Amino acid sequence: KQEVTQIPAALSVPEGENLVLNCSFTDSAIYNLQWFRQDPGKGLTSLLLIQSSQREQTSGRLNASLDKSSGRSTLYIAASQPGDSATYLCAVKQGGSEKLVFGKGMKLTVNP
Amino acid sequence: EAGVAQSPRYKIIEKRQSVAFWCNPISGHATLYWYQQILGQGPKLLIQFQNNGVVDDSQLPKDRFSAERLKGVDSTLKIQPAKLEDSAVYLCASSPGTGTFSPLHFGNGTRLTVT
Numbered sequence: 001k002q003e004v005t006q007i008p009a010a011l012s013v014p015e016g017e018n019l020v021l022n023c024s025f026t027d028s029a030i031y032n033l034q035w036f037r038q039d040p041g042k043g044l045t046s047l048l049l050i051q052s053s054q055r056e057q058t059s060g061r062l063n064a065s066l067d068k069s070s071g072r073s074t075l076y077i078a079a080s081q082p083g084d085s086a087t088y089l090c091a092v093k094q095g096g097s098e099k100l101v102f103g104k105g106m107k108l109t110v111n112p
Numbered sequence: 113e114a115g116v117a118q119s120p121r122y123k124i125i126e127k128r129q130s131v132a133f134w135c136n137p138i139s140g141h142a143t144l145y146w147y148q149q150i151l152g153q154g155p156k157l158l159i160q161f162q163n164n165g166v167v168d169d170s171q172l173p174k175d176r177f178s179a180e181r182l183k184g185v186d187s188t189l190k191i192q193p194a195k196l197e198d199s200a201v202y203l204c205a206s207s208p209g210t211g212t213f214s215p216l217h218f219g220n221g222t223r224l225t226v227t
Binding site: 004036043044049093102104 | 153154216
């Protein structure tokens with residue numbers, strides 16, 4: 001059974017720091033890994049999707065990497081801003097079943 | 113393109129009552145998902161449709177939850193009767209298809225409170 005873990009559960013940093021968010025998963029038989037952002041009272045917004053054959057994806061200040069063999073992904077946020085404050089979730093799409101399995105998320109607070 | 117639409121946004125009911133949620137996916141998206149997100153947790157898949165058919169409903173409490181997707185477009189999720197532990201946000205998502213590059217697009221969800 002696939003398990004996705006995000007540690008720590010919460011992080012508070014001053015504005016301007018470069019951040020590293022971690023995600024680990026137990027079963028490497030995945031189609032892809034997706035990073036989402038969730039603002040309070042809102043649905044999930046897709047940030048980046050990395051296919052199983054890829055190593056990384058970039059979008060603006062965000063860079064996500066995938067090491068499938070070790071079951072890890074990292075989301076880098078450069079020069080963090082207060083507007084980056086949100087909960088960040090990673091999810092893996094299981095090969096075969098197509099099921100998307102989520103971590104519990106990491107609540108990020110960027111202080112001005 | 114218009115996003116995934118869900119209604120209502122909020123619903124408060126008493127336990128043992130019934131409730132229904134509606135979802136309209138992005139036009140042309142073949143795959144539709146219903147997720148349950150309990151406060152402080154990641155979303156948990158309840159049911160996945162591929163066009164009209166059910167692909168995965170292994171985590172759907174079938175004694176009280178039901179879902180349908182008529183004509184492969186809109187979907188409704190029903191709870192009858194509701195329990196206190198059903199209090200959660202119910203998220204609908206859609207994707208163009210299946211496979212390695214099929215990102216999920218989520219609606220804003222319906223927040224259900226069961227008292």
